[in-house]
Amino acid sequence: MIYRHLLTVMLGGLALTGEAQAHGEHCEAIAASVADAGFDDSVTVTCSDAHAVLRSDTYPDHEMMTGITGTNEQVPVPADYAVPVLLDPVPGTVPLTRDSALGVAVNGVPIFDYTAGGEMSQTDLAHHQAHHDTVQTGQLDACGGHEGRGDDYHYHAEPVCMIAQMENAGPDAIIGWAFDGYPIYGRLNPDGTAIPDGALDICNGQPDETFGYRYHTSEGAPYIVQCLMGEVAAFDALPRVRALTTADGGGVDPGRPPRGGVEGLVFTESADGSRSMDYTYEGEDYYIRYAPSESPGCYDFTTRTVTNGGQVVSGEYCR
Known part of the structure; x- marks a missing residue:
């Protein structure tokens, strides 16, 4: 692939070898996924020895909120957001979940699982949580996202409006990265073939020849990354969008979806x-x-x- 930018990795003038080379290649792949999609003017990628840090304001340049009926009566407000994506993915033994982002889209918007009812247990992962399903309860806009309790915009389902904006849109385009270092693709395999029923695992992913593993979006639940299959140290301590507060430190009272919808x-x-x-x-x-x-x-x-x-x-x- 010919990249629109040049990513230079310098280690004292020495050629990268072994683990360092692998890190450099993974860093380049992450930076390229942002640049090739056309979002490098609003998302920066900075790599260290262990992570690629993606920084943005989480505020996408596409339509928001249209189509929501189950509103939580909160709104999207730009937020400084810098999150680490592992450069050396390692398969885990237990799927990881949390009540916050599991990854980040190439436009810098956080990616959550499909629910809005708090962290899922291991048992929850195996059963569809219909009463917490943000799609079925009308909480998402036409682009697959909504604002959270911190008035932060994020995706709970396939980010269709972002995908439509991508300069490299297609089945082989990476649409985001999970925090465990594995890429996220759309509903098809990168070669354009359909994903057979039952091929995706509990986290909505499958093996990948290039990265070892990859996640996908799907038409039906769980719609997007449901959990992480890789190891992530201090998983619960990963950055969250800072909530809005008053001058005296008070928070915004959380809204409640009005019965029957708006x-x-x-x-x-x-x-x-x-x-x-x-x-x-x-x-x-x-x-x-x-x-x-x-x-x-x-x-x-x-x-x-x-x-x-x-x-x-x-x-x-x-x-």
């Missing part, structure tokens, strides 16, 4: 950086409006939500 949810963004999410519920209009404040990394919010009983609430929140 209607007409629309998210808009103006050239001045102000944003608004508007929707109706049982004939009443509700909204969350926010814009950058004078303080760096902060936003002035004015909201009228079902969660706060329709009262108009204002305040400044910061990352």
Whole structure:
């Protein structure tokens, strides 16, 4: 493959050999997946001896929120996010799960499992969690994502809008990386052939000739990476998006999906950086409006939500 950029790895002028060479090649593959997709203007890749660190603001340049009915009444706010992807993947013995991101898309948006009900147990992995399924409960937008409890946008299913933007879109294009160092592809094998029923394991992956293992998205549950098959040291300590807080350190009260779902949810963004999410519920209009404040990394919010009983609430929140 001819890359659009040149990644130079320097170790005192010596040629890379053995493990160092393998690390350099894996680093190059990760950096190339971002650059070849056309996202290297918004995602940086920096490699150390053990990890490739992908840094972004988690805020994609595609439509967001359209199609959500089971809204948690929170909104996407840019966030500084730097996450490590292992350069030396090692198969594990027990699938790893956590109530946070399992990987990152090539556009810098975090990738979660398909649920929104907390960390899954080993037993949960083997059974579809219909009541926590973000697709079936209407919590995701048309692009496969939504905002989390920290007002952070992330994917719970195939990131179809991102894939449509990729300059190298196709079955052989890597759409993301799991934190254990293995790549994530779409619904087909890299050679374009269909994946036979039952070929994907409990984490939605299968063996790969190049990387040893790879994950896939799928039309049905679990839709995307459900767990990690590789070893990850200090897995629960991996970075999370920092939640919004008030000046005195208070957090944003979590929203609750209104019973029966909302209607007409629309998210808009103006050239001045102000944003608004508007929707109706049982004939009443509700909204969350926010814009950058004078303080760096902060936003002035004015909201009228079902969660706060329709009262108009204002305040400044910061990352």
